[in-house]
Amino acid sequence: MPQPKKGPRLASSPAHERLMLANMATSLFANGRITTTLPKAKRLRPLAERLITFAKRGDLHSRRRTMRVIRDKSVVHKLFTEIAEQMAEREGGYTRITKIAPRRGDNAPQAVIELVTEPLSAKQSVVKEAESATKVAAKDEAAEVNAAADAAIAEGAADQAVEQAVEANETGENVQTADQAAIDLEKTADQADQAEASAQEEADVAEDAEKADEDK
Known part of the structure; x- marks a missing residue:
């Protein structure tokens, strides 16, 4: 067997x-x-x-x-x-x-x-809600930091491109190419700024929702 x-x-x-x-x-x-x-x-x-x-x-x-x-x-x-x-x-x-x-x-x-049908104790419920709120806040903060970093990088690259365009205008070499690169990088910086603003807005909405839940 x-x-x-x-x-x-x-x-x-x-x-x-x-x-x-x-x-x-x-x-x-x-x-x-x-x-x-x-x-x-x-x-x-x-x-x-x-x-x-x-x-x-x-x-x-x-x-x-x-x-x-x-x-x-x-x-x-x-x-x-x-x-x-x-x-x-x-x-x-x-x-x-x-x-x-x-x-x-x-x-x-x-x-x-x-x-086990007994409801969770008040302490366990508070701990669970705090852990959930901490995870949400950490995720929103990470998204905001990443957006800010991308915006800073794009802004630095745009500044560098502008400097290159100025140097090209002064020397008379590759003027059109440098100007186009500066325009493209400035657009990238604007997009990064918009992403940062959107992440900040989402973080504010999440914070308001968390406060509303605490008030309940």
């Missing part, structure tokens, strides 16, 4: 094991918690959290992938509407395993696996 790759086999065959885990996941999403043996709870947890991740995506492809495991349409509907909404602010850790007393008779270790 072939041996499983990870952990002990929970049923007589791999197909039986998949069906058993699918039934357990269905019961978990339908009831919010189930009591089972500790090895089964540990094997169920990654499957359940993967299905919740699909539900949070909410697209048709994710729904079809979930339907391959959970065949009860009412449970799938609950997963994609109620449970996904409850887990919207969480980035993982959707389930919790709690050990309980061993089972009477064979003394097998038992555990309760349940969905």
Whole structure:
């Protein structure tokens, strides 16, 4: 008989094991918690959290992938509407395993696996919002700095081209070529200035939106 790759086999065959885990996941999403043996709870947890991740995506492809495991349409509907909404602010850790007393008779270790439906604490919510705001501000600041650097480079090149044009006028050599280069580089400098102004405007809009969210 072939041996499983990870952990002990929970049923007589791999197909039986998949069906058993699918039934357990269905019961978990339908009831919010189930009591089972500790090895089964540990094997169920990654499957359940993967299905919740699909539900949070909410697209048709994710729904079809979930339907391959959970065949009860009412449970799938609950997963994609109620449970996904409850887990919207969480980035993982959707389930919790709690050990309980061993089972009477064979003394097998038992555990309760349940969905973590408690809302995030106020401190965690504030930290998460601060991290998001910091990422947005850093991105806007980087875009503004890059635009300013490009504008400075273009402005320096334009000044150099103007100096070359003046020297060419004085010497009478390559006058037309130097003048055209100066005009082109001045256009580049103007475009860089416009890009810098646009980046500054976007940064101001993002800052205003962040302040509005804080006021709420």
